[in-house]
Amino acid sequence: MTEWDTLNRRGLLLGSAGVGLLGLGGCATALAPAPNPVPYAERRPPIMPVHARMDRLFDITVCLRPFRAQGPRLDAEQVGDALVVHNYGHGGSGWSLSWGSGAIAVRKAMAASPAEIAVVGCGALGLTSAILAQEAGAKVTIYAKELLADARSARATGSWTPDSRIALAGAAGPQFGDLWEEMARTSFKRYRRYLGLPGGPVEWTDRYYLSDPTPDTGPHEPPAPEPLDFAAYTDRIRDINPRPETLPAGATPFPTARVRRTSAMQFNIADLGHTLMADFLAAGGRIERREFRSLGDLAGLKQKVVINCPGYGARALCKDETVTPVRGQISWLIPQPEVNYGVFYKGVSMLSRRDGIVVQALWGGDMLGYGDDHEVVDRAEAERAVGILSELYGRMM
Numbered sequence: 001m002t003e004w005d006t007l008n009r010r011g012l013l014l015g016s017a018g019v020g021l022l023g024l025g026g027c028a029t030a031l032a033p034a035p036n037p038v039p040y041a042e043r044r045p046p047i048m049p050v051h052a053r054m055d056r057l058f059d060i061t062v063c064l065r066p067f068r069a070q071g072p073r074l075d076a077e078q079v080g081d082a083l084v085v086h087n088y089g090h091g092g093s094g095w096s097l098s099w100g101s102g103a104i105a106v107r108k109a110m111a112a113s114p115a116e117i118a119v120v121g122c123g124a125l126g127l128t129s130a131i132l133a134q135e136a137g138a139k140v141t142i143y144a145k146e147l148l149a150d151a152r153s154a155r156a157t158g159s160w161t162p163d164s165r166i167a168l169a170g171a172a173g174p175q176f177g178d179l180w181e182e183m184a185r186t187s188f189k190r191y192r193r194y195l196g197l198p199g200g201p202v203e204w205t206d207r208y209y210l211s212d213p214t215p216d217t218g219p220h221e222p223p224a225p226e227p228l229d230f231a232a233y234t235d236r237i238r239d240i241n242p243r244p245e246t247l248p249a250g251a252t253p254f255p256t257a258r259v260r261r262t263s264a265m266q267f268n269i270a271d272l273g274h275t276l277m278a279d280f281l282a283a284g285g286r287i288e289r290r291e292f293r294s295l296g297d298l299a300g301l302k303q304k305v306v307i308n309c310p311g312y313g314a315r316a317l318c319k320d321e322t323v324t325p326v327r328g329q330i331s332w333l334i335p336q337p338e339v340n341y342g343v344f345y346k347g348v349s350m351l352s353r354r355d356g357i358v359v360q361a362l363w364g365g366d367m368l369g370y371g372d373d374h375e376v377v378d379r380a381e382a383e384r385a386v387g388i389l390s391e392l393y394g395r396m397m
């Protein structure tokens with residue numbers, strides 16, 4: 001088998017990258033190209049390998065998803081002489097749903113036509129609510145213990161995952177689906193404003209789902225059902241999500257028998273956070289570092305309408321035990337700008353972001369980390385996840 005055959009079989013030159021021909025100069029005219037399984041109109045830029053090695057690991061971060069079985073809290077209550085509109089409990093979907101959830105909270109807050117609004121929290125939900133409140137005409141001050149770079153939101157994967165651990169189907173009830181859809185569609189549309197900006201705060205990238213058939217070892221037990229009925233709503237927004245497709249053998253350099261691809265929005269959180277902070281401040285917003293001990297403290301603020309976005313912090317601040325921690329850990333590999341896709345393989349997810357290659361163990365499904373509030377790094381988990389990616393890319397060579 002010639003080198004050309006090998007490369008072409010792997011899809012490196014023609015399968016995923018017709019552009020590779022240019023680099024071959026004279027060779028390209030000497031060899032007749034073999035038939036390619038991917039129609040010309042479907043070809044993509046080259047799939048470059050991730051250097052999945054522990055010596056390229058520059059950080060491991062842990063955060064807690066603020067999960068509520070009934071879905072995010074969005075009701076309003078009177079605390080002393082202040083109207084407090086809650087906006088917390090978005091599980092693994094906080095970035096994805098932020099604009100839609102913020103729009104609902106701001107609508108409730110502006111019903112009293114306040115000239116000034118206080119926002120508690122400077123994570124995904126606090127910042128987006130604050131910007132929306134400014135756009136609605138209010139003068140806004142954010143009060144927060146930590147600013148975005150130190151908030152849990154900065155430790156998220158950064159993918160469009162609007163129904164990831166957002167609720168339990170039974171506890172949320174059928175009417176929550178409509179609210180979720182409103183939040184998802186509003187957010188999706190708003191994120192379009194951040195596409196195509198310098199720094200790439202939001203981008204569309206390809207995701208590859210890689211699998212091999214499991215060897216048949218005789219009769220199997222049916223897989224155990226998830227102990228909790230996590231709600232799934234993405235079918236409701238089928239029209240705005242690209243359809244996943246199964247790719248023909250040889251269409252990509254990936255070595256697995258089955259390769260499925262879709263495209264999704266990704267949030268490059270370092271840049272997105274920076275953009276949101278800059279927009280908020282440029283519109284006259286103020287930020288004050290402050291920690292509140294109880295909900296009653298909010299009544300002491302000079303603003304009499306407060307949007308409360310403390311994330312997992314609501315457990316302590318609002319004494320809200322409906323907020324369940326779902327631990328998640330991310331291993332950060334040195335950024336590789338030439339890698340512009342994500343992969344799911346053997347229970348590991350990899351997403352190449354501008355601020356790092358984000359590697360995450362997902363084995364255990366939605367129950368992974370459920371009820372675990374330990375924000376302590378597990379290096380063995382990081383090594384195993386990076387090792388699985390290393391095995392994948394090793395096979396590709």
Ligand SMILES: Cc1cc2nc3c(=O)[nH]c(=O)nc-3n(C[C@H](O)[C@H](O)[C@H](O)COP(=O)(O)OP(=O)(O)OC[C@H]3O[C@@H](n4cnc5c(N)ncnc54)[C@H](O)[C@@H]3O)c2cc1C
Nearest residue numbers: 094096121122123125145146153157158159292311313328
């Ligand atoms: C590993 C992992 C991966 C994830 N990936 C994604 C993803 O790909 N896509 C997605 O959409 N979502 C994802 N999420 C979920 C997302 O990160 C959360 O839903 C989101 O960050 C919640 O944002 P928040 O603003 O409510 O909370 P936080 O980011 O925790 O912000 C809370 C703010 O409130 C402040 N605060 C809290 N208590 C007090 C107090 N008492 N006084 C003053 N200030 C206070 C904090 O300092 C902070 O500023 C992921 C989560 C994890 C853990």
